[in-house]
Amino acid sequence: MSFLEYAPAPESTAILHLRDEYGLFIDGAWTEGRGATFPTISPATEKRIATISSADATDVDRAVAAARRAYEKTWSRMPGGDRGKYLFRIARLLQERAREFAVAESLDNGKPIKESRDVDIPLVAAWFFYYAGWADKLDYAGLGAAPRALGVAAQVIPWNFPLLMLAWKIAPALAAGNTVVLKPAETTPLTALLFAEVVQQADLPPGVVNILTGAGDTGQALVEHPGVDKVAFTGSTAVGRQIARAVAGTGKKVTLELGGKAANIVFDDAPIDEAVEGIVDGIFFNQGHVCCAGSRLLVQENVHDEVVERLKTRMATLRLGDPLDKNTDIGAINSAEQLERIRALSAAGEEEGAERWSAPCVIPDTGFWFAPTIFDNVSTSSRIAREEIFGPVLSILTFRTPGEAIAKANNTPYGLSAGIWSDKGAKILAVADRLRAGVVWANAFNRFDPASPFGGYKESGYGREGGRHGLGAYLTTGPSKGGA
Amino acid sequence: MTRLAVPKTYKLYIGGRFPRSESGRSYEVTTPDGAFLANASLASRKDARDAVVAARAAVAAWSGATAYNRGQVLYRVAELLEGRAEQFAAEIRDAEGVSAAAARAQVDAAVDTWVWYAGWCDKYAQVAGSGNPVAGPFFNISVPEATGVVAIVAPQESAGASLLGLVAVVAPALVAGNAVVVIADRAHPLSAIGLAEVMATSDVPGGVVNVLTGSPAEIAPWLASHADVNALDLAGAGALDWVPLVVAAAATLKRVQDPEPGVPGWSLQRILATTETKTVWHTKALL
Numbered sequence: 001m002s003f004l005e006y007a008p009a010p011e012s013t014a015i016l017h018l019r020d021e022y023g024l025f026i027d028g029a030w031t032e033g034r035g036a037t038f039p040t041i042s043p044a045t046e047k048r049i050a051t052i053s054s055a056d057a058t059d060v061d062r063a064v065a066a067a068r069r070a071y072e073k074t075w076s077r078m079p080g081g082d083r084g085k086y087l088f089r090i091a092r093l094l095q096e097r098a099r100e101f102a103v104a105e106s107l108d109n110g111k112p113i114k115e116s117r118d119v120d121i122p123l124v125a126a127w128f129f130y131y132a133g134w135a136d137k138l139d140y141a142g143l144g145a146a147p148r149a150l151g152v153a154a155q156v157i158p159w160n161f162p163l164l165m166l167a168w169k170i171a172p173a174l175a176a177g178n179t180v181v182l183k184p185a186e187t188t189p190l191t192a193l194l195f196a197e198v199v200q201q202a203d204l205p206p207g208v209v210n211i212l213t214g215a216g217d218t219g220q221a222l223v224e225h226p227g228v229d230k231v232a233f234t235g236s237t238a239v240g241r242q243i244a245r246a247v248a249g250t251g252k253k254v255t256l257e258l259g260g261k262a263a264n265i266v267f268d269d270a271p272i273d274e275a276v277e278g279i280v281d282g283i284f285f286n287q288g289h290v291c292c293a294g295s296r297l298l299v300q301e302n303v304h305d306e307v308v309e310r311l312k313t314r315m316a317t318l319r320l321g322d323p324l325d326k327n328t329d330i331g332a333i334n335s336a337e338q339l340e341r342i343r344a345l346s347a348a349g350e351e352e353g354a355e356r357w358s359a360p361c362v363i364p365d366t367g368f369w370f371a372p373t374i375f376d377n378v379s380t381s382s383r384i385a386r387e388e389i390f391g392p393v394l395s396i397l398t399f400r401t402p403g404e405a406i407a408k409a410n411n412t413p414y415g416l417s418a419g420i421w422s423d424k425g426a427k428i429l430a431v432a433d434r435l436r437a438g439v440v441w442a443n444a445f446n447r448f449d450p451a452s453p454f455g456g457y458k459e460s461g462y463g464r465e466g467g468r469h470g471l472g473a474y475l476t477t478g479p480s481k482g483g484a
Numbered sequence: 485m486t487r488l489a490v491p492k493t494y495k496l497y498i499g500g501r502f503p504r505s506e507s508g509r510s511y512e513v514t515t516p517d518g519a520f521l522a523n524a525s526l527a528s529r530k531d532a533r534d535a536v537v538a539a540r541a542a543v544a545a546w547s548g549a550t551a552y553n554r555g556q557v558l559y560r561v562a563e564l565l566e567g568r569a570e571q572f573a574a575e576i577r578d579a580e581g582v583s584a585a586a587a588r589a590q591v592d593a594a595v596d597t598w599v600w601y602a603g604w605c606d607k608y609a610q611v612a613g614s615g616n617p618v619a620g621p622f623f624n625i626s627v628p629e630a631t632g633v634v635a636i637v638a639p640q641e642s643a644g645a646s647l648l649g650l651v652a653v654v655a656p657a658l659v660a661g662n663a664v665v666v667i668a669d670r671a672h673p674l675s676a677i678g679l680a681e682v683m684a685t686s687d688v689p690g691g692v693v694n695v696l697t698g699s700p701a702e703i704a705p706w707l708a709s710h711a712d713v714n715a716l717d718l719a720g721a722g723a724l725d726w727v728p729l730v731v732a733a734a735a736t737l738k739r740v741q742d743p744e745p746g747v748p749g750w751s752l753q754r755i756l757a758t759t760e761t762k763t764v765w766h767t768k769a770l771l
Contacts, residue, residue, distance in 0.1 A: 126619065142611065144753075237737070244734035249727035249742075256737065413736070415760075425766075432764050442766040449618035453626045457760045458714070459737045464761050467626065468614055477753075 006319070006327045011113045013324070015100045021051040022189070024059055024213060025196035027066035028206025033059050035214055040189055043110035044323050044332040044367040052189050055212040057221045060181070063210040064227040067152040067179040070207030075179050076149055078205075080136035087132030087174060089202040094125045097198070101191055105163055106323040108190035110332030110368070111286050113324050123448055124167040130450035131171035134471050138176065141468050144477035149177030150253055151229030153474065156219040157192075158235045159185035159334050160289040160390075164448075166192050168465045169232050170209060171450075176474035178230060181210045183222055187335045189213040220246075228252060230474060234291070237388075237414070237459050255463030255473045257291065257455055259388040260416030262437065263409035264294030264445060267402075268303045270421035274443065276310045279394070282419055282445035284318065284372050287333055288392040291460075292417035294445050296385060297374075298405050301398045308376060308396065315359040315372050322364075330361075330392060333368040342370050342391035349375045349384035354395070380411055388414070402431055410436045415457030419445045438464070494673070496525045496697060497680030499538030500690015506530045511698065513674060516581035516643070524673045527698035529706045532665065535694035536710050539633045539663035542691030547630040547661025555605035557687045558658060562598040564682045569595070572647060572678055579672050580643050590644065594651040600750050601655035608659060608755050621768040628759035630661035631739060632714035635707035637667050637700050638676070639720040645747045646672030650679060652747050653719045654693060656754035662715070665694045665707060669720070673697035700724055708732040715739040715758045719748055 021037070023030040035054030042049055055063070075083065094101065101124070102117040111120070138147050153173045157165035162184055173180050184192035192211050199209045212218055216239075223231045224246050232255040233243050240258040247254055264282045266275045282294025299307050323331035333339040350356050354375035363369045370391055378385050378395040385395045399405040409418055418437040420428050432440045438456045441447060448454065453469040455461060463473045494513075495502040504510075507528035513521045525531075546554070565572070569591045576587040609627050616624040634657045639649030646669050657664050668676030680695045696703055701724050708716055708729040716733045718726050722743035733740050741757050748754060 240737065241734050244737060245731045248730035248734065251742070258737070428766065429764075432762075435762075436760075438760065438762060440762065440764045442764065444622065444765055444767050447618075447620065447622065447765055449616065449620070449624070452616040452618050452624050452765070453614070453761055453763050455761070457631070457762075461737060462739055464626075467616055469626065469761055 008322070009326045010322055011103055011106070011324045011326060013103055013107060015103055016107070018050055022193045022213070023053045024055050024063070025193070025199070025211040026059070026063045027210065028200070033213065035059070035218070038186070040108055040187065042107050043334050044364070046366050049108060049190060052213045054214040055218045059212060060218065060221040060225055063181045063212050064152055064225050066207035067181050067210055068227055070205055071151055071179040074205040075208050076177050080138060080177070083174060083177065084132045084135030086202055086204055087128050087135060087171060090198055091125050091128035091132060093198045093201050094121070094128065098122070098125065101163060101194060103324065104194055105191050106331065109159065109162055109188050110323050110334050112328040112331045113326055114328070115286060120161055120164045123450070124163050127167035127171045127450040131175040131471070135175040138471070138475065141471055141475070143472050143475055147475040147477050150474060150476055151178060152227060153178045153180045153230040153232060154222045154225065154228040155180055155182040155232045156223060156235065157182065157184055159188040160286060160291070162188040163191040163195065165234050166195060168234070172465070172470045173230070173232070173474045174208065176471055178474050179208045181212060181222060183212045183214060183219050186215045223247065231255070232473070233257070240461055253473070253476070255465065256461035257463070257465060258459065258461035260291045260293070260414045260456065260460050261296060261386065261388055261412045262292055262294050262417040262419065263296045263298050264419035265405050265409060265421065265431065266297065266299045266303070266307055267422040267427065268300040269423050271423060272303065272307060272310060275421040276307065276314050278419060278421060278443070278445045279311055280314055280318070283394040284330060284392050285446050287331055287370070289334060289338070289390055290446060292439060292446065294419050295389060295394060297394055297396045298399050298408055299396060301400050304398050308374070311374065312357060315374070318359055318361070318372055320361040320363070320369065320371060330372060333370050333391065336368055338390065339368040339370060342389055342393060345384055345387060345389045346373060346393055349378070349382065349395070352379070352382045352384070354378045354382060354384060380408060386412065402427065406431060406434045413459040416460035417441070491522065494522050494524045494677045494697070496527055496531060497677065497683070497693070497695040498531065498535045499541070499694065500684060502680070505698070506534070513579070515578055521578060522674060524697045527696035527703055529703070531696055532703045532706045533710065535665040535696060536633060536707070536712050538691040539665050539694055540712050542663040542689055543630065543632050543661070546663060546689055546692045549661065551606035551609070554659070554661060555602050558602035558605065558655065559599065560686045561682055561688060562595050562602060564686050565591070565595045565598060568678070568682065572675055575674050575678060576647060579674050580646060582644060586644065590648050594648045597648065597651050597750065598655050601659050601755070604659045604752070604755055608752065611752065612756055612759070616763070621770055623766045623768055624763065626761050626763040628660065628756060628761050631758050631760050632662060633665065633712060634662045634715045634717060634758045635665045635710070635713045636717040637704055637719060637721040637724070638669055639747055640669050640700060640723060641671055642669050642720070642747065643672070647675040647679065649720065649747045650676050653717055656751065657717065657758050658692065659755045660759045662758050663692050665696065667700045667703050668695055668697050670699055704729055705732060709735060711736050713738060717741045717758070718743045
């Protein structure tokens with residue numbers, strides 16, 4: 001056994017008390033969906049975890065009606081302080097059940113337990129804790145006099161950070177006084193369903209939070225429902241466009257957090273070891289299933305060889321395998337479909353002449369896996385430099401001057417995030433000024449915090465989540481629409 | 485014998501120049517009684533696209549100027565507007581058929597609106613930005629900045645507000661450093677070109693404001709679907725078939741402001757509607 005080999009240290013699933021079948025959570029109670037059921041599986045083993053209900057248009061109607069009743073009868077009339085207390089309760093319940101949620105998340109999503117345990121679930125609790133405190137302070141949010149809730153929020157979230165995206169959506173919505181109908185992703189419904197249990201334990205009034213499972217058509221029915229006042233979506237730019245079209249002229253307020261193709265810029269004066277860690281965090285965190293992933297490495301030409309060599313050395317130490325193993329760095333790709341997409345784009349990269357290198361690692365026999373991979377000598381016009389791969393695949397490009405780095409970084413229809421690595425503060429700030437991206441990490445990457453606004457420029461969507469800005473996405477100071 | 489007047493030719497304003505429509509088209513502008521006032525340029529798709537190119541070229545310098553500088557430049561516009569108030573009032577009186585006092589009051593309101601927005605240049609980011617207390621050793625700040633090129637349909641049929649309506653939508657978009665392509669009120673386009681002359685003789689760089697006269701119904705779809713436009717303000721598009729414009733804007737996820745009846749009031753929200761919030765994290769050393 002070499003020093004890099006570790007004995008297996010899997011987290012036990014005994015902590016979970018899952019049901020075999022889950023219904024929809026509407027109006028504070030479990031109910032069967034009218035659509036066809038589907039299984040949710042572990043992407044690491046392809047084994048079924050539970051059977052999940054599917055909501056059809058009638059179920060969506062019922063959920064929106066329940067949310068509307070809850071909004072009008074209780075939630076919008078409740079003092080902000082009481083709404084806050086409910087959210088504090090939820091934050092505490094999530095902390096108490098953190099280990100269970102981490103295991104469920106890694107089981108259903110395939111992400112390494114060290115990430116769900118140390119990043120996802122702690123941030124989920126933090127998100128509720130942060131927004132809980134806002135609930136009775138809306139007048140101080142700097143949004144104008146007497147801000148008001150919007151009403152019923154339709155929220156559709158992706159599979160890459162299932163419970164964290166739920167928290168990003170539900171916490172600010174509830175703090176602001178809205179009620180919600182949330183649809184988790186088809187492949188990762190489990191933690192949202194466990195969250196419904198937390199909602200019950202917190203004794204939240206029925207209908208304030210409704211969870212509908214299902215596929216894309218359920219999400220579409222939800223965002224297009226005329227009873228909805230706010231739409232919040234995180235996912236692909238393609239679906240974001242459809243939503244923007246569907247809500248045109250309806251007056252629904254919209255937040256879209258969409259795709260990205262972030263540049264991670266490494267200058268020759270960067271602390272190289274830290275930069276290499278940052279590159280790894282940027283693209284291999286969560287198997288690269290991150291909208292803000294640093295998927296384009298822009299490295300200054302004179303340090304290219306050194307950076308790539310050290311990056312390969314570091315990548316060779318990444319451990320790919322059982323997501324529940326505490327030593328695992330790279331978990332499973334979330335679905336067969338996503339794996340196919342990653343493979344197809346990687347093949348395109350090779351066809352277009354980029355040099356492919358993958359970390360040497362043993363791929364398990366079952367499940368969906370993709371070894372951490374880099375492409376060197378990528379041209380700016382290459383598909384792997386332009387399209388979001390949403391997997392552990394890094395495209396490496398070079399630059400000579402800061403101006404060239406900025407031009408290449410901004411040469412994308414996306415504008416979600418960017419990274420800058422340099423020891424020169426003045427250079428970092430000047431480059432950050434000129435990057436067209438909503439989040440810029442300097443000598444860091446993939447950091448998130450409930451107090452810090454997150455969201456994109458251009459085709460990465462609009463609106464911000466997190467901080468005071470994220471609260472504003474669920475409030476209005478405009479004239480009342482009449483009625484409730 | 486009375487002196488024979490010298491009438492003005494009203495043209496478009498694109499990239500700091502005053503071209504005729506490349507289409508060679510014009511349309512008659514009249515008083516409310518139907519008396520001839522001028523032939524305004526009837527802008528085409530090509531003019532709209534030229535205006536976007538000019539606006540894009542102007543974004544970097546305008547948004548990169550210091551906020552103090554932008555504030556002074558916009559304030560200078562107000563100064564020049566004030567200096568030409570009599571001319572604007574006379575033009576408005578003829579075009580809108582309002583009293584001299586009403587025309588002058590509108591010009592005054594336009595100047596005051598411009599002054600109000602000029603003063604926001606070096607303040608809106610303080611009010612709308614934030615320092616964020618994240619749970620870790622990071623300096624973390626969120627600041628709004630210009631989104632880029634903003635296409636605007638100015639209030640239409642704005643009798644009583646042909647100048648004020650335009651100012652109420654153009655000025656807020658300029659505060660953060662956006663460049664603007666605005667479609668003037670079709671029926672009352674002359675004061676828009678008057679305003680363009682003020683821009684050209686103030687310190688607003690060419691291309692920062694581009695004024696198209698003509699048919700919003702004809703031009704707006706090209707701007708709504710233009711991939712190099714970042715935001716679409718449909719303030720004056722209420723009488724158009726405007727929902728398809730929002731649908732077209734969705735192709736590149738433009739930031740869209742829906743139609744608003746009348747003249748939009750002074751609003752920080754209008755400034756922020758064409759901004760993007762950028763959050764910058766920087767590590768702090770652990771001492």
